[in-house]
Amino acid sequence: MTSPPSRPFGSRPADSRVPASRTPWHPGQVAARRPFLDRRTVLTRDTRAFLAERGYAEVETPCAVPAPGEEVHLRPFATTREMPDGSLQPLWLHTSPEFAMKRLLVGGSGPIFQFARVWRNGEASPLHAPEFTMLEWYRPSAGMDDLIDETTDLLRAVLPAAVTCRGVTTDLSKIERLTVADAFARYAGVPDLLSLGEDAAGLAVTAGTRLRTGESWEDLFFRLLLERVEPHLGRTHPTFLTHWPAAQAALARRDPADPRAAERFELFVCAIELANAFVELTDPVEQRARFLADRARRAALGGPDWPLDEDFLAALEYGMPPAAGIALGFDRLAMIAGGADRIAQVLWLPPADLM
Template identity: 65%
Template sequence: MVDSVPCHRDPARIADRLPFLLRRNLVLRGIRAFFDARGYVEVETPCAVPTPGEEVHLKVFRTERETVDGARQPLWLHTSPEFAMKRIVAATGLPVYQLARVWRNAEGSRLHAHEFTMLEWYRPGATLASLMDETEALLRAVLPPVVRVGGDMIGIAPAFERLSVADAFHRYAGVDILATGDDAPALARAAGCALRHGETWEDLFFRLMMARVEPHIGRTCPTFLTHWPASQAALARRDPADPRVALRFELYAGGIELANAFEELTDSTEQRQRFIADRARRQASYPHEAGLDWPMDEAFLAALDGLPPCAGIALGFDRLVMLAAGTGRIADVQWLGEG
């Protein structure tokens, strides 16, 4: 029998990427110094949880807890520590951060791994704008002034671009995205493209995003893509000035999505309604997949009404190290990467 990744290859594989791995350690130390200096508390939360998250399209890893008396409870490896971290903020009012191991099944590419490290932080009193300021400061603290991604030279020192989703679609796709609502045929007509069989508004939105918007942003400096359509609000508040959009941003650099951030929703009733809608969409999208009926995270929902106004962000730590190290493969910056 031939081992698919023989252990005798480990020394050579690790030696080949040792410069990248040492840079990983430098970035790790820089992150901790950055947050410690700003008064954040580093926390740790469980990885195996009763509810792994409610993102519709993320696939999860299932496990099981067995007690000393033989009772068994299904658990899942979390896709993000978000729910647990917000419970801590609600209980303490403290700004917190975590470098968490997270798991997402059915993923794998030069930018994706089944297991990776997520940097998340939550700050009471922060707004979307102040969180963008802080994110810029973090990247300047841990990255060189210029990073190379493929053929792009991306400046980290200048101010990052801040571009709303509506402005990005108008500029690069010629579409008034907010005017299309949830009407997939209307969006297809506006974009001048054919609607595929069974394609929803959300499906077409992301097809256009990947084909027409993402190739143009974050190429000379990182870009914050802000104010997403309300249907993509997830756990974010709607914008009081325009309820068609959510107070959410994603950060891009050189075609790589680095981070996803929200000005956090603190209304448990609205959040429950969103979760119920997400569950219905997940069951409709993946009707043949068993084991998706985990319980609602009641502890999170109970804590939500006590969550102070705050903003939070999830940033792919491995992808950040890729930028710092100048490599295009996530496996290069993981000690025993999959690839």
Template identity: 60%
Template sequence: MHRPWHPERLAARLPFLRRRARLRAEVAAFLAARGYTEVETPVLQPCPGMEPNLDPFATRYAAKLGEEARALYLQFSPEFAMKTLLAGGAGPIFQFARAFRNGEAGPNHQPEFTLLEWYRPGADLAGLMDETEALIRAVCPDGLRRGDAVVPTDRPFARITVAEAFDRLVGVDVLASAGDAAALACAAGIAVRPGETWQDVFFRLLLERVEPAIGRDAPAFLTHWPVSEAALSRRDPSEPRVALRFELFAAGVELANAYEELTDPAEQRARFAAWRAERWAATGEDRVPDENFLAALEHGLPPCAGIALGFDRLAMLASGARTIDDVLWLPVV
């Protein structure tokens, strides 16, 4: 068996790994030049994140031998921790953070991975797209490569709303069908599978018809998501059916997820309560929200925008590697 550290296998991966190292330094320099401060926050958190579809790695902590232990989790992302720093007045910040999601492995996935997250007080979604585009162009001037496909970065990145994408590529008014799985499936010419919700049909169409068709000629921002998929983003005040969120795609890979951040603590509590109930119904796990994060929202999170970019994926596309494993020094799985 050729293990990841085996000289022959490591030698084959070294060009990708050295590109990764240069890329990290280039990204840090770019953000520092724009006034960002690099931070480090704990990987262990009282709540891994509230997304009901993600499974955590759990552990237990006791201050001393024999003391009753309490649950801690390896984080899905550093988002909660970084937003508490924003509420405290840290200003523009970024982090290369270790993140963990149980049950994930594949050409684009590992259960332990690196997220690049950055947040700027006062920024909006359009400004964050401008900055993200500038960063990708600066650190990957020769384009993004996956196999034989090369996506140039020296031309304007595409910007398309979810509603526009579904109209053009699926032929449906996705916002008009919100909450009605049968209506969305019928309009798209597909059958609803047993137990599928509107969200299930939405994501099936997104994965099968939308994502493969965007980010091929230039990286593409898919923006203004249905409000049911708002996550931690604000609603669009000019269109209450959508949220101020974008994802970035290139060469068939989702690279980043970004929000104009939700700052309303009451709405955030309500969303967490809904996710908590959904997780309980699906798995029997009672995932308790992070009260420290909610306290920071109560104190006052400034208007801001933030992004989580899969750094391993960016390294893969920057180096031309075919899988995530090629840009990891020692893959976990």
């Protein structure tokens, strides 16, 4: 009996009916993504070199954790650990390595970075994937200006002088720094955002819009941000949107010069939100109060529940050094580096529904 002729590993007979259009592993699809993936490889190498040259140590932290964070609107993936005695421990795939990396700062790690695989349920779009790579780095004793300067240096080190992505060209030779209050005055018609506090009705009147049924101040703030402000950011030059209202401080400390604002910034390049950064809150009492408030809001919305992260709060009580940290969407940076239109183009094996 004659054996069938051999063929190269991974090849298919000519009459194969494998659908190429939504099959991420199809050779035609991999070949189409390959230029973007090769650019990503270079970008990863250059980013590691940039941070290593500045004294950062690369770390790895657990992905499955007892408490994934207290962000109200992020939906983590649930999983379960089976212990040697057969008991079960509920765990969650982290939405960010932030808590773990701050524990390391408390332990004396010094400046650290991580290419972290993170998970956020319910997210899928040309700019969102449910599993993606977050580049996070933290430097003790750094302030907002230090982190903005370092982030600008990173962009210029790993990207060309001008980048084009999704039809927008951004020149990296200059940067724009804009406070949230100034951005709302310029683009949303709100001359003094911080003086309004969390007055939803007052914000609606000032912005010349109607408050929708059940719309909170936070809901309206983000509606105005998304519809009126963000479309103008990170176009001609990268935009650092700084000094967020204290109600949106997240894990950032309040600005000592104006406690109505927090020392937080977001970065926009090619009109894409690329990074979120804080001068870190190190006060365990204020952090606990924020956690409890976020947990109450999430419960009111019917969100999932998990134990309060007492270990993280204990680390803060032990003493976290003053620090600044940033979370940068590395897949989006790869899109900008390679000029990709969709996040699926820069993923080696994207979910089929993103193709």
